[in-house]
Amino acid sequence: xxxxxxxxxxxxxxxAEKHEEEEEEEEEGGRGTWKHAxxxxxxxxxxxxxxxxxxxxxxxxxxxLGFWGYWSVALFQQVASLGNNIAIQIxxxxxxxxxxxxFREDGSLTLQHFIMFFGAFELVLSQLPDIHSLRWVNALxxxxxxxxxxxxxxxxIYDGKKTDRNSIxxxxxxxxSRKTFRAFNALAIIAFSFGDAMLxxxxxTMREPARKNMYKGVSAAYSVIxxxxxxxxxxxxxxxxxxxxxxxxxxxxxxxxxxxxxNLFAVIQISGCYQIYCRPxxxxxxxxxxxxKATGRYPLRKYLVRLIFTSIxxxxxxxxxxxxxxxxxxxxxxxxxxxxxxxxxxPSVAYLKAGRMPKDAKCRLSMQLLNFAISTxxxxxxxxxxxxxVKFIIEDIKTYKFFHDM
Numbered sequence: 001x002x003x004x005x006x007x008x009x010x011x012x013x014x015x016a017e018k019h020e021e022e023e024e025e026e027e028e029g030g031r032g033t034w035k036h037a038x039x040x041x042x043x044x045x046x047x048x049x050x051x052x053x054x055x056x057x058x059x060x061x062x063x064x065l066g067f068w069g070y071w072s073v074a075l076f077q078q079v080a081s082l083g084n085n086i087a088i089q090i091x092x093x094x095x096x097x098x099x100x101x102x103f104r105e106d107g108s109l110t111l112q113h114f115i116m117f118f119g120a121f122e123l124v125l126s127q128l129p130d131i132h133s134l135r136w137v138n139a140l141x142x143x144x145x146x147x148x149x150x151x152x153x154x155x156x157i158y159d160g161k162k163t164d165r166n167s168i169x170x171x172x173x174x175x176x177s178r179k180t181f182r183a184f185n186a187l188a189i190i191a192f193s194f195g196d197a198m199l200x201x202x203x204x205t206m207r208e209p210a211r212k213n214m215y216k217g218v219s220a221a222y223s224v225i226x227x228x229x230x231x232x233x234x235x236x237x238x239x240x241x242x243x244x245x246x247x248x249x250x251x252x253x254x255x256x257x258x259x260x261x262x263n264l265f266a267v268i269q270i271s272g273c274y275q276i277y278c279r280p281x282x283x284x285x286x287x288x289x290x291x292x293k294a295t296g297r298y299p300l301r302k303y304l305v306r307l308i309f310t311s312i313x314x315x316x317x318x319x320x321x322x323x324x325x326x327x328x329x330x331x332x333x334x335x336x337x338x339x340x341x342x343x344x345x346x347p348s349v350a351y352l353k354a355g356r357m358p359k360d361a362k363c364r365l366s367m368q369l370l371n372f373a374i375s376t377x378x379x380x381x382x383x384x385x386x387x388x389x390v391k392f393i394i395e396d397i398k399t400y401k402f403f404h405d406m
Contacts, residue, residue, distance in 0.1 A: 065353055074280075076240060077342060081337040083334025086271060087334055089317060094325075094327070095263035097111050097114045098263045099263050102257075111322075111406050115322045115325070119321075125275050130283075134275055134276065137272050141269045141272030144266075150228070156235045156386060157187075169242055170237075182388070187336075188336035189332045202258070323403055325406045333390065336383075336385030345379055348372070
């Protein structure tokens with residue numbers, strides 16, 4: 001008799017079961033909220049390596065592009081990830097060196113040492129499993145973004161007012177050919193500053209409704225960006241004119257303690273941005289190289305393989321950054337080859353492919369021509385930007401030796 005009786009489930013147990021089911025559903029999809037999206041997006045966009053806000057294109061469109069779309073995005077995303085991390089590792093090393101020189105003016109440590117220190121720290125963060133696990137790291141990075149922008153804008157205006165304004169020139173220097181190549185290079189730098197190749201990865205961490213949460217998160221992130229980096233770009237150009245350095249902190253001089261603070265904010269912010277740009281490479285490796293059977297049988301194997309792979313990745317990026325610490329050159333070539341195709345060419349092609357056109361024939365034709373023109377123009381920008389970037393890298397290699405202490 002007792003074997004036929006099904007005991008009733010206590011309310012507490014039922015609630016626990018429901019909670020476990022909800023957690024399983026979240027794990028099958030994403031677990032992130034719009035606040036987490038805001039932290040991630042602000043961290044990747046408002047990096048001290050870039051001074052301008054981003055368009056909403058990649059965050060709001062859903063693109064059924066098939067096989068070729070997946071692999072083209074994957075290719076350019078990997079290029080953008082590698083180039084971005086080389087550039088911002090140089091930036092982080094420069095900031096750490098500036099802080100060191102403030103306390104030890106006659107210190108013997110070089111830029112390469114600080115690039116290595118930063119690489120070692122990123123290797124530790126790389127052992128966290130995914131982007132979602134970085135949410136609180138990126139919350140700190142978002143607040144550091146605000147601190148960096150506020151401090152740098154204030155010091156830039158202060159330095160600008162202290163400078164003899166008659167000595168500031170806004171005209172381009174050099175021959176006509178050099179000016180042309182600088183213009184090509186500038187196009188690629190702007191593309192880098194406007195680019196974010198990680199929006200698809202971030203959206204993949206969102207819980208349902210993913211698109212709505214992503215849109216709210218991107219909107220919140222843009223609020224930070226609009227209030228900070230536009231002002232920083234314009235103030236920096238006003239203060240230093242055509243002599244402004246590729247990394248704005250290198251142009252600042254006084255007061256020194258505020259510059260140290262800005263450099264510390266920069267390093268904290270860059271640490272989170274770096275991690276998000278690593279993740280597509282890590283994810284691709286883990287999905288294709290680690291079988292679920294092997295990791296299920298030997299749980300520690302997954303962590304060991306991750307440590308080995310991330311160590312190889314970090315050693316490669318650190319070696320390139322230390323050998324050729326030309327921040328502006330890597331920014332421009334990364335913008336030309338990685339961000340321009342992803343952020344400007346691809347959305348237009350995807351829009352045409354998706355077929356979401358107005359019903360009115362004239363409007364439809366106008367939208368088709370507009371998107372075709374955008375994709376064509378930015379394809380040209382990518383080529384010209386790449387030419388300019390390669391030229392300046394060659395010039396810098398001739399001027400400086402490898403592992404030069406900039």
